[in-house]
Amino acid sequence: MTTHQDYGLKTPGSEVARAFAERIRGKTILVTGVSPKSIGSATVLNLASQGPGLLILASRTEARLREVAAxxxxxYPDTRVEIVILDLGSQQSVRQAAVDVAALTDKLDILINNAGVMVTSRKATPEGIEQQFGTNHIGPFLFTNLLLPLLRKAAESNPPGATRIVSLSSAGHRLSPIRFSDYNLEGKPVPPEEDHVKPLQGAFAKCAPDGYNGIVAYAQSKTANILFTVYLQKHLTKFGIAAYTLHPGTIQTDLSRDQNDELTAQFYKVAPYWKTPDEGSATTLVAALDPALDDAKGLYLVDCQLAEPAPHTRDSISADRLWKLSEDLVGEKFSLRG
Structure with a gap:
């Protein structure tokens, strides 16, 4: 149960930030995917309003970061803000960004993995990983693990659960489990338990000429965000670090810039209410700040309240399997056991 059961679909993030101001004041917080008129910018503006000690903005484009920083x-001229260039689709960029963060601070109280992409045509990361899986999961997986020493340092002096990792997922996760047998969506056969929900409706079912379905790829990446959180919860609680994931709602942002009119119309059918970026930041801020979550049994939030994700995201065996696959794809092992 959350502190404010009255929070919901239309709660502004600014209200959430004010309610939990004591969890922001003086803290070091990093938010990825920050650009103007986005959930990320609304999130950092609301955090900045309550006097964090250091607010780190991370994203691909320096000009956009500087616009939000300005x-x-x-x-909030008294808020210290630093920017870090981060392209989650490039493991080299992720590794450099982690070095840059460590040069700014020796501790990190809250990490918000907000960044993400949604595309309808096949693209790949420099490492040859399907772009949405590579950017939405593998990048945050690597970035989070590289920053864990800073999170563990913060947890040494914070109350248990106040140090947090928050990863944005989506209701779209319900459309597909992890396709372990074909995570690059290359048309390889997959067993039934790895296949996407059928039949997909309308524009969601349409594939590119090469057979690529961007909605299925996106859904897989969003399932990965939740399974990643399952694994983090299992192994980080002993260090005093909490992890949560969420569906922020449907918001008109640059995330949808690759969609055609037909696909946008399909989204309007399944999500008749579109949140403002401020409203879209509210659930993120509850996940990052609400102390009541320390005593709650849950990992996924919708409209500022705990909710149940799809069954295929709650399987600890799949979470373990995804962790190993992710280690293989970044070429590095990360042990959270000691």
Whole structure:
């Protein structure tokens, strides 16, 4: 149970930040995927309003980061803001960004993995991984693990559960489990338990000429966000670090820039209410800040409240299997056992 059971679909993130101001004040917080008029920018602006000690903005485009940083400086001139260039689709960029973060601070109280992509045509990361899986999961997997020493340092002086890792998923996770047998969506056969939900409806079912279905690829990556959180919860509680994931709601942002009109119309059918970026940041902020979650049994939030994700995201065996696959794809082992 959350602290504010009255929070819901239309709760603004600014209200959440004010309610949990004591969990922000003086803290070091990093948010990925920060660009103007996005959930990320709304999230950092709301955090900045309550006096964090250091707010780190991370994203691919320096000009966009500086635009949001300037907005914060104008509204909240006493808030220290730093920017870090981070392309989650490039493991080299992720590794450099982790080095850059460590040069700014020796501790990290809250990490918000907000960044993500959604595409309808086949693309790959420099490492040859399907772009949505590579950017939405593998990048955050590597970045989070590289920052764990800073999170563990913060947890030494924070109350248990106040140090948090928050990863944005999506209701779209319900459309597909992890396709372990074909995570690059190359048309390889998969067993029934790895296949996407059938039949997909309308524009969601349409594939590119090469057979690539961007909705299925996106859904797989969003399932990965939840299974990643399952694994983190299992292994980080002993260090005083909590992990949560969430569906922020349907928001008109640059995430949808690759969609055609038909696909956008399909989304309007399944999600009649579209949140503002401020409303879209609310569930993220509850996940990152609400102390009541320390005593709650849950990992996934929707509209500021705990909710149940699809059954295929709650399987600890799949979480373990995804962790190993992710280690293989980044070429590095990460032990959370000691």
């Amino acid at each position: 907005q914060i400086a104008e509204k």
